Amino acid sequence: MAFDLQLKNVGKVYDNGAPAVVDFNLNVEKGEFIGFLGPSGCGKTTTLRMIAGFEDITSGDILIRGRRINDIPPERRPTSMIFQNYALFPHMTVRGNVRYGLDVKGLPKAERDAKVDRILDKLGLFGLANSLTHKLSGGQRQRIALARGLVVEPDILLLDEPLGALDANLRKAIQAELKLLQRNLGITFVFVTHAQSEALTLSDRIVVMNQGRIEQISSPLQLYTRPQTPFVAQFIGRNTIIDGALSKIEADRATLSTRFGAFVGAPNNRPEIGRAAKIVIPSESLDIFPSTRGSREALATEYQGNVLSGVIERADVVGHLVQIGISLSEGGSVTLEAHVDKYQREDLVPSSNVWIAWQPHNATVIAA
Template identity: 55%
Template sequence: MLFDLELISVGKTYPDGTVAVSDFDLKVEKGEFVAFLGPSGCGKSTTLRMIAGFEDITNGEILIKGANVSHVPPEHRPTSMIFQNYALFPHMTVRQNIAFGLDVKRMDRVEKNRKVDRILDMFDLTEFADRTADRLSGGQRQRIALARGLVVEPEILLLDEPLGALDANLRRIIQNELKLLQRDLGITFVFVTHAQSEALGLSDRVVVMSNGVVEQISAPEELYNRPATPFVAEFIGSNTIIEGKPAQSGDDGLQRIETPYGLISGVGKAGSDKAVIPAEAFNLGLRDTPNEIRLDGVVTAKQLVGSIGYIRVKLGDGREVEVETHAGSAEAQNLLPGSSVTLGVDPASVTLIHH
């Protein structure tokens, strides 16, 4: 199968010996929306820059539609990159900014104008075509940056935290537009972000990175519900991680570990020694499900925010766990700090991992 983008053991080591990215493997199909997610300094932007050609690779290969572009200059790669600061020319008009990439390609003037007019219309920018970029809002500048990246008709659009400078409301609006645009055009998007909600909400697959290493590559739902490593379990969502020792599996298809809170069953591989319990998997009471996990404790804090109730519970050994529940439930309404509570957990919602 021919992939739009393939990274084969791609790595980047700086002259002082610092490893920025280590043996990155990835295969991206045509039209996929892939997000690179991780904390600052994890190597996600460096990887994006290597794909674009702005950063040399130390080892490995980068293939685009089967062609090795590992040492091809950026301007000769079928990619287009959008930066967080948009990198617009402030005193050029909107039309001139969008046409810049076509000018570099020395495109015929009639063809260039046709392409620019079409994309101005697509992004609702026609009325601003003759204004300079420094006279427009953040949302308008973001649209110009997207239009400039897409007008050259790249095989792959690379986006390096392009929404980071927008306020929360505008960010949500542009997120929706971005996903619809990507679906309509069918272009492969590779998107770098440090915002979990952005990665989980926009992408078809998420690559989680830590210290230059890929921790997990999964669809958003799987990533959230079935973390593969302790780092992902701590980084994504709000999870309680309980350590234990591997125990004999049962005949229900679940694995088990022995913990200070008793035997805990969950979905995972044999030899696992950690149980990952999402905050929303805790029930404020037992449900009598098979092998239900039971944890007794005392409520230490409660906060109701909109439809979600956030409750902290201190277990018998002094450990506190986070519980998320529906704010309108009777349990959430009636529990107060100091109340005794029994938390029930369905083993099917627990993921067992190895450290």
């Protein structure tokens, strides 16, 4: 069975010779929710526009359900695209906007009306059918854009930061609706965002891009807990990253020699003995203890050598989270962030001497 979407060695080079996308490879199963995530200018929107047909590709092939679509114009591709600004027609009613794609296809009027009625009802827009779009709220306009994209029954729905114009609370509410809608419809969604929380919440898999290249393709949990590259380790979450050289590797254990001592974690992305490497520890996986709790040796036994010492410089509560900045005794600093239930204690206040420790299975060792 063919994948819903395939990108094979896809590349895009602008007329001035600057590469926008380099050797992009991706297979998407039917009904998957795929997120493209990365900083501004990394090539994620360009890739989405190439799938939609709004950008020509320089090299490679794009296939939808096994059919090569490189040379097929946008209006003939089995895709719909929703833009960040929704691109609604202000002079049209909600019904007119939603029906527009069906009008272009030339469907019989009765069929058009039936399809529009069904999608308006599904998205809770039926009561607004005769309203002009410019008089509606951001959340309502977002639903109209979704309805217009879905009414033509595309194989793949492409979304270019469609929640970017919404305020924080509405954005979270629409995220939940969007994921539920996608699951109910079973349509493949490809979603571009620069917001980590959005990608981690919505996506079945996330494609992290940097400077036109794919850094990692993983499930949200795998991406968060097992980064494969230094860029992903720095870009996703709040990680403590320590440089060193790989001194030993086993099936599920890698030992890194650092200026702080030897640390142990789970190997990822095939680091090589003797080569520069990094150990990456998610903030939530770090445990803090006052120095009065016991000796470093005792903690090292419990945490298999993964212990640092330092002094708390700040402890700030931000809603349900607490952020702790620690100056390390051997030089440098780390910032920890977790739920207040874990870190907000009377013995963890500024100027306190502390031990920082983590279990090996919670850390990842990657090639530098």
